[in-house]
Structure formats: C-alpha cells, structure tokens
Amino acid sequence: MTRQDVRSLGAGRVALWCGVVGACLLAAIALGVSFGAGKVTLVQLLPWGPPASDVDLDILLRVRLPRVLLAAILGGALSVAGVCFQALLRNPLADPYVLGVSGGASIGGVLALVLGASSGMLRDLGVPLMAFAGALGALLLIEWVATVDRRLTVYNVLLTGAIFNAFSSALIYFVQSLATLEELRDIVVYLMGRFPVWELERVAPVALICVPVLIALYAMSRDFNAFSLGEEAAQQLGVDVERVKRRTFILASLLTGLAVSVAGLIGFVGLIIPHVLRMLLGPDHRILLPTAFLGGGAFLVLSDLAARLLIAPGELPVGVVTALIGGPFFLYLLRTHRRRYGF
Amino acid sequence: MAPAGAEMLGALGGVVRTVGIGDFVQAPEALLALPRVGAYDAPNVERILELRADLFITVASQAGATAHGRLSTLGIEVMALDTQTHDGVFRALADLGARIGAADRAAELAATMRMELTAVRQRAAALPRRKVLFVVDRDPLFVAGPGSHIDRMIEAAGGVNVAADAPNAYHRLSIEAALERLPEVIIDTSSNGASAPRGRLKGDWARWSILPAVRDDRVWQVDPSRLVIPGIRLPEMTRLMARLIHPEEFGEPAAAELAR
Numbered sequence: 079m080t081r082q083d084v085r086s087l088g089a090g091r092v093a094l095w096c097g098v099v100g101a102c103l104l105a106a107i108a109l110g111v112s113f114g115a116g117k118v119t120l121v122q123l124l125p126w127g128p129p130a131s132d133v134d135l136d137i138l139l140r141v142r143l144p145r146v147l148l149a150a151i152l153g154g155a156l157s158v159a160g161v162c163f164q165a166l167l168r169n170p171l172a173d174p175y176v177l178g179v180s181g182g183a184s185i186g187g188v189l190a191l192v193l194g195a196s197s198g199m200l201r202d203l204g205v206p207l208m209a210f211a212g213a214l215g216a217l218l219l220i221e222w223v224a225t226v227d228r229r230l231t232v233y234n235v236l237l238t239g240a241i242f243n244a245f246s247s248a249l250i251y252f253v254q255s256l257a258t259l260e261e262l263r264d265i266v267v268y269l270m271g272r273f274p275v276w277e278l279e280r281v282a283p284v285a286l287i288c289v290p291v292l293i294a295l296y297a298m299s300r301d302f303n304a305f306s307l308g309e310e311a312a313q314q315l316g317v318d319v320e321r322v323k324r325r326t327f328i329l330a331s332l333l334t335g336l337a338v339s340v341a342g343l344i345g346f347v348g349l350i351i352p353h354v355l356r357m358l359l360g361p362d363h364r365i366l367l368p369t370a371f372l373g374g375g376a377f378l379v380l381s382d383l384a385a386r387l388l389i390a391p392g393e394l395p396v397g398v399v400t401a402l403i404g405g406p407f408f409l410y411l412l413r414t415h416r417r418r419y420g421f
Numbered sequence: 422m423a424p425a426g427a428e429m430l431g432a433l434g435g436v437v438r439t440v441g442i443g444d445f446v447q448a449p450e451a452l453l454a455l456p457r458v459g460a461y462d463a464p465n466v467e468r469i470l471e472l473r474a475d476l477f478i479t480v481a482s483q484a485g486a487t488a489h490g491r492l493s494t495l496g497i498e499v500m501a502l503d504t505q506t507h508d509g510v511f512r513a514l515a516d517l518g519a520r521i522g523a524a525d526r527a528a529e530l531a532a533t534m535r536m537e538l539t540a541v542r543q544r545a546a547a548l549p550r551r552k553v554l555f556v557v558d559r560d561p562l563f564v565a566g567p568g569s570h571i572d573r574m575i576e577a578a579g580g581v582n583v584a585a586d587a588p589n590a591y592h593r594l595s596i597e598a599a600l601e602r603l604p605e606v607i608i609d610t611s612s613n614g615a616s617a618p619r620g621r622l623k624g625d626w627a628r629w630s631i632l633p634a635v636r637d638d639r640v641w642q643v644d645p646s647r648l649v650i651p652g653i654r655l656p657e658m659t660r661l662m663a664r665l666i667h668p669e670e671f672g673e674p675a676a677a678e679l680a681r
Contacts, residue, residue, distance in 0.1 A: 116601045259613070390598070391587065392594065392595070
C-alpha cells in the first residue's frame with residue numbers, strides 16, 4: 079500500500095466499520111450480561127419483563143456487569159497490543175502470548191507475590207507494576223535476540239518466544255518450589271487466571287489506564303502504516319523510527335501487563351482478532367486499531383461467557399477457552415500462509 | 422506420616438515408636454520434634470530409609486501412588502489410610518489399631534466417637550435445617566460439594582449444603598450460583614494464616630448484604646485445620662460445625678476455638 083492509498087481512507091469508512099464492530103461488542107455485552115450460572119436474565123430489567131428479586135439484581139449489576147465490562151476492556155487491550163506488536167515487528171504472528179510477553183508479565187507478577195507484596199496497597203500496585211516490567215523486559219529481550227539484519231523473521235520470533243515461554247515456566251516452577259503453602263495458592267490462582275469479582279468502582283481505574291494508552295497508540299497509526307514498508311522506508315517517510323518503536327513497546331507492554339495482572343494469562347486474543355480484521359478491512363492501522371479494540375472486547379466477552387456456561391455452576395479459566403480456539407487457529411494460519419511467512 | 426494418621430497414632434498410644442513425621446503434621450505435640458520426611462504425596466525416600474522406618478503411614482492418594490510403591494519395593498510397609506469419608510476414618514482406625522497392637526484401644530475409641538456423633542446428630546435433628554455455604558477458597562470460589570467429609574458433617578449438624586449439586590467433593594462454584602442459593606450460614610476457611618482474624622466476621626462477604634447469612638450475622642471465619650482434616654477429631658469437628666450452624670442451640674464458639 080502506498081502513502082497515497084493510505085491518505086485516501088475516508089472518515090466514513092472508519093465510522094462505518096467502527097459502528098459495525100461496535101455493534102458486535104454491544105451485542106456480546108448484552109449476551110454476556112444476560113446469561114450465567116444464575117438464572118436471572120437481562121430481560122428482567124425491562125419494565126415489561128418478569129420482576130427481578132434483590133439477589134437477581136445483585137447478580138446482574140454487581141457480579142455480571144463488572145465482569146463483562148472488564149472482559150471487554152482487557153480483550154480490547156490485548157487485541158490492540160497484538161496489532162501494535164505485529165506492526166512494529168512486521169510479523170503477523172506477533173501476539174503477546176506467542177511472543178512470550180505475557181510469560182514475562184507473569185514472572186513479574188509471581189515475583190511480586192512472593193517478594194512480600196501479599197496484601198493491601200503494595201499488592202494492588204506492586205503486582206501490576208512488576209507484571210508491566212516483566213512484559214517490557216521480555217519484549218526487549220526478544221527484540222534483541224531475534225533481530226537479524228534489523229529484521230525479525232518468523233522463525234526467530236517463534237523460536238525465541240517458545241524458548242522464553244519454556245524458560246519463564248521453569249522460573250515460575252522454581253519460585254513455586256520455594257513458596258509457602260499460602261503463597262503457592264496465590265501463585266496458582268494468579269497463573270490460572272480468572273476475572274476477579276470486582277465492583278464497578280474497581281473496574282473504572284482499569285478503563286482509565288487504558289484510555290490514554292489507546293489514544294496514544296492510535297495517534298501513531300500513520301507511523302505503523304509506514305512501518306509496513308520497512309524501517310528504512312519509514313525513516314525516509316519522516317517517521318522517527320526509534321522513538322515510535324520505544325513508545326509502542328512501552329505502551330503495548332503496559333496493556334499486556336495490565337491484562338495479565340488483572341486476569342492472568344489469556345492467549346491468542348491479540349492474534350485472532352487482528353488477523354480476521356486485516357482480512358476483512360485491509361492493513362490500514364487507522365481503521366485496524368479502533369476495530370481491533372472493539373472486536374477484541376467482543377471476542378473476550380464471548381469467550382468468558384463460554385467459560386462461565388460450559389461447566390456451570392462451575393467455571394473454566396477464560397484463558398482455557400481462548401487457547402482452545404486460538405491454538406488451532408494459529409496452526410491453520412501457519413499452514414495456509416506458510417509461503418508468505420517464509421516456510 | 423500424614424496429619425490424619427499422626428493424630429490417630431497419638432490417640433492409639435503409638436507415639437513412642439514413631440521415628441519421623443510428614444511436613445504437614447501439626448498434632449499431636451509429642452510428635453512435633455521428630456524429623457520431617459516430606460509431604461504425604463512426595464515422601465523423601467532417602468530420609469525414610471535413613472531413619473530405619475518399617476511402617477509408613479499415609480493417606481490413600483493418587484498423587485502419592487508412585488512414591489508409595491517405591492517405598493514398598495524398598496521393604497518399608499506402606500499403610501495408606503482412606504480418611505476422606507467417615508466410614509473410612511473408622512476403618513482406618515481399626516486397621517491402624519490392629520497393625521500396632523492396640524486393637525482394643527481402637528475399638529473403644531471408635532465406640533466413643535460413634536456415640537458422640539449420634540448425640541450431635543440427634544440434637545440437631547430437632548432444629549430447623551439451615552442452608553450452608555462452606556468456602557474452601559474465596560477468589561476464585563471453591564466450595565465443599567457432595568461426598569466431601571464437610572458435606573457429611575453439615576448434614577449431621579443440622580444444615581443443608583447449598584453446593585450439594587456440585588459435580589465434585591471440592592469444586593469451583595460460580596459466585597452467581599452461590600448468591601442465588603441464598604445461604605443462611607457461610608463458613609469461610611479460605612485464609613489459613615496463623616494470625617488471620619477468626620470468629621463471627623463477615624470479611625469480604627459484607628458486600629453481599631442481600632444474603633441471609635450476612636444479614637443475620639452468620640458468617641464465620643475459621644481456620645481450615647479446625648474442620649477439613651477428618652480423623653480422630655471427627656466428633657469434635659461435627660460439634661463445632663453444629664455450633665457454627667446453630668450457635669443459639671449448641672453455644673457460640675469463641676474466636677480461639679476457630680483459630681489454628
């Protein structure tokens with residue numbers, strides 16, 4: 079795609095597709111709030127629906143709604159992080175989970191749990207901060223190791239990611255072996271991942287962190303488009319390559335670290351959604367970034383709905399659902415696009 | 422040696438012949454100075470050989486099966502006690518008594534335990550049955566389901582387990598399902614720190630003010646060691662369960678009785 083094509087993207091097209099994908103997200107949220115282990119449905123809130131008891135209202139508004147909104151925000155965040163990594167590394171398989179960035183975040187979080195951040199403020203802040211640091215560290219390491227001739231090849235990225243993931247799980251097992259019984263339980267719960275039972279007031283800060291990050295990333299969408307021509311070409315087009323790279327790495331790691339520290343390891347959201355959207359809408363990041371946020375949100379809300387319903391009144395970790403869908407999808411991508419990816 | 426086995430051995434007078442204990446053993450006092458030889462599912466084979474043990478008492482578990490087989494091939498008799506159920510506890514007591522030559526003492530003990538259990542059951546039978554949620558872990562929520570020793574105690578102590586339809590003895594339960602069932606008593610054993618606050622305390626459950634248990638102030642914070650390891654203390658545990666479910670009838674337990 080040339081710069082001319084990029085310019086000609088109409089505002090109408092962006093609005094149209096954001097509207098379409100946004101409607102999908104709203105539908106997913108409505109479904110997510112409607113069903114769960116409890117029998118109450120959204121219909122009961124309507125004036126003509128059957129009346130809802132106090133417990134039903136609590137289940138709807140204080141259990142399901144915050145959880146569904148959290149899933150929408152974190153799914154969007156992971157999906158946007160995927161788009162950014164893919165743009166910068168010029169590699170369609172660069173998902174936070176595959177890259178090992180999520181693994182890095184989980185090491186950070188686990189270390190924070192064991193190194194005394196076991197309660198109160200320290201834990202509320204320490205775990206996300208360490209998760210962010212772990213995500214960023216993993217990303218820098220991967221970029222440093224896997225770059226050959228200023229370019230990340232698919233082989234290198236997958237190999238480095240796989241090795242880093244193996245290394246990080248070994249490190250986590252090591253920490254687990256030293257942990258007390260109480261810490262061990264915290265670690266297992268943290269790694270297994272779950273949406274915490276939070277009130278809306280606690281979901282709001284997560285959204286507040288995401289919004290400026292997302293805006294800052296969107297502001298760089300033209301730069302991402304230039305990146306798809308290669309770093310040198312982007313430089314020639316007037317993009318401050320190093321600065322954009324540094325910023326994006328930090329912001330996307332922040333999104334990944336946030337998602338991991340709130341809900342544990344959730345894989346493949348950043349792979350499936352960007353890929354599907356790129357097939358539908360083309361590679362322009364000005365349309366890809368906002369739709370990836372909305373689509374990622376919808377995908378995670380629906381995955382979480384499945385996680386809540388499949389074995390109700392029990393529950394699956396949501397990462398299990400996304401990985402069960404994402405794993406085969408990943409293999410399908412590798413198989414069908416192997417020529418383009420250089421296999 | 423596993424915790425349940427250690428308590429039984431203590432009651433049967435087998436302490437003097439014990440050479441080592443498991444990592445999780447907390448009672449009886451007389452055993453605690455002995456060397457620790459690993460957890461029930463991962464015994465340290467070298468240490469056990471070194472101590473010249475000839476009998477290894479543990480709980481029957483799939484996790485430990487391989488290690489237990491290894492001990493057997495090395496000439497150490499392994500006694501895997503099934504203490505998960507009430508019947509199992511009585512069977513284990515009889516087996517252990519027979520093995521260490523204290524069969525009479527074991528039979529005596531079993532008779533007393535049965536009598537005490539019947540007494541609690543009879544007294545509780547006359548009371549209204551309350552809906553009980555027994556919390557093993559809070560976030561994510563894990564509860565005691567059907568077939569668990571806890572489930573059996575709740576029933577004996579005049580309660581109804583609200584998670585009686587869960588697929589497993591210990592199972593993850595959606596918070597929605599827990600709320601919808603409107604428990605009248607919540608017994609929360611999720612924090613097991615020695616200094617965790619104990620007693621009639623709502624803790625995080627205070628959020629759900631629509632629950633009868635919260636409204637009527639029947640949320641208890643209890644150390645898991647008081648209730649979850651079945652064994653020789655079964656009557657004591659069942660009595661405690663009855664006091665948590667019907668404090669006005671069986672007497673209000675003091676905080677110290679709910680701590681480790």
